[in-house]
Amino acid sequence: MVLIVGGEGSGKRTFAQSLGYTPSQMADGVLDGSPVIFHVEQMVFKCPESADSLLEPLLKKAVVICNEVGSGVMPVDWQERAGREATGRLCVRLAQKADCVVRMVAGIPTVIKGQL
Secondary structure (H helix, E strand, O other): OEEEEEOOOOOHHHHHHHOOOOHHHEEEOOOOOOOEEEOHHHHHHHOHHHHHHHHHHHHOOOEEEEEOOOOOOOOOOHHHHHHHHHHHHHHHHHHHHOOEEEEEEOOEEEEEEOOO
């Protein structure tokens, strides 16, 4: 599994397409038969306490894409903070088990674990 992380609009989806995946093979925040899942953070924010249950299904995907949610100002809203915390912890576990982890910055991929 390849984990791609980065800020909103950093080129994560375009990079996944450069790996040979088409938009029709990408699911937006839904665990279905698609090999590529993006907006993992939205899945977690819906129910932060069930983030652990997403680990195994996500590990079965070819590519998992998640927006960076840990940077910036700490939200006042406790639900928002819980979502950020759960997303971060899930990404840590995904990165530990991923074959490759790529960080996207301004459209430039940086491999921080493994190789493509």
